[in-house]
Amino acid sequence: MLTKIFLIRHGETEWNAIGKLQGSSDIQLLPEGIKQARLLAEHAPFHAVDAIYSSDLLRAVMTAEILAEKFGLPVIKERGLRETSFGEWEGRFLSELAKENPKGFEKFFTRPDKVQPPGGETFLQSQARIMNALDEIIADNEDKNIIVVSHGAAIRLIICAALVIPIRKMWAINQYNMALNILIFEEGNFFVELLNSTLHLYKF
Numbered sequence: 001m002l003t004k005i006f007l008i009r010h011g012e013t014e015w016n017a018i019g020k021l022q023g024s025s026d027i028q029l030l031p032e033g034i035k036q037a038r039l040l041a042e043h044a045p046f047h048a049v050d051a052i053y054s055s056d057l058l059r060a061v062m063t064a065e066i067l068a069e070k071f072g073l074p075v076i077k078e079r080g081l082r083e084t085s086f087g088e089w090e091g092r093f094l095s096e097l098a099k100e101n102p103k104g105f106e107k108f109f110t111r112p113d114k115v116q117p118p119g120g121e122t123f124l125q126s127q128a129r130i131m132n133a134l135d136e137i138i139a140d141n142e143d144k145n146i147i148v149v150s151h152g153a154a155i156r157l158i159i160c161a162a163l164v165i166p167i168r169k170m171w172a173i174n175q176y177n178m179a180l181n182i183l184i185f186e187e188g189n190f191f192v193e194l195l196n197s198t199l200h201l202y203k204f
Contacts, residue, residue: 001186001187002143002184002185003138003141003142003143003144003145003184003185003186004144004145004146004183004184005134005138005146005148005182005183005184006046006049006145006146006147006182007148007150007155007158007180007181007183008040008063008067008147008148008149008150008178008180008181009149009151009152009175009176009177009178009179010029010033010037010055010060010062010063010149010150010151010177010178011030011032011033011035011036011037011059011062011063011177011178012030012033012036012178013027013028013030013033014027014030015091016033016177017030018093019093019094019095020091020092020093020094021086021090021091021092021094022083022086022090022151023083023085023089023090023120024083024084024085025090025091026057027057027058027059028058028059029059029062029063033059033062033063033177033178034062034066036177036178037062037063037066037067037178038066039178039200040178040180040200040201041066041067041069041070042200043199043200044200045180045199045200046145046182049071049073049145049146049147050073050146051073051076051141051144051146051147052064052068052071052073052074052075052146053075053076053077053078053081053146053148053149054076054077054078054148054149054150055078055079055081055082055150055151056078056079056081056082057083057151059151060081060149061075061077061149063149063178064149067147067149071147078133078137079133080129080130080132080133080134080136081130081133081134081149081150081151081154082129082130082150082151082154083126083150083151083152083153083154084120084121084123084126084151084153084154085117085119085120085121085126086120087117087118087119087120087121088117088118088119088120089117089120090120111168112167112168112170113166113167113168114168123153123157123167123170126153126154127157127158127161127167130150130154130157131157131161134158138185152175153170155175155179155181156170156175157170158183159181159183160173162183163190163192173195173196175196176198178198178200178201179197180194180196180198181195181196182194
């Protein structure tokens with residue numbers, strides 16, 4: 001049985017645009033983010049979709065609902081697909097955090113496997129939560145094509161798990177707003193067909 005997963009990062013938010021950490025904070029899309037989602041819906045390089053899943057955070061749900069409108073499907077909200085919780089760092093500018101604690105915050109990017117924001121999750125904890133949710137989704141959708149809308153760090157963690165890449169290398173995987181990734185799950189193994197594609201944003 002083969003399951004094809006169209007793994008999509010949500011469109012742009014205000015906090016994306018100005019460089020604030022979002023995490024589990026519930027931020028909506030900017031008009032630009034809505035436009036990005038509509039462009040993917042219009043120019044999606046896939047035509048058959050059986051189900052649409054989304055993180056339950058607003059920016060992901062708004063993105064998924066625009067895609068759902070095209071395919072005539074409901075959005076199934078899955079809390080397990082949420083972004084990593086960054087605790088007390090959420091709502092803070094990356095530049096502020098780096099200035100306050102240069103050595104400590106530097107590890108966020110150089111050794112993410114060694115970081116736990118105050119009151120937040122480790123990336124290992126987050127990856128386990130996200131992959132548990134994705135495993136259940138795959139089990140419920142054998143031999144189907146599914147859309148999964150999630151978040152930047154969350155998607156990096158999925159790709160790390162799929163390709164057995166250590167978490168310390170997660171930031172080596174680019175993941176732009178409204179990026180499309182395509183994964184195949186077959187006989188217990190993941191295969192990556194497409195990574196971080198935003199070509200749909202440049203078709204007019």
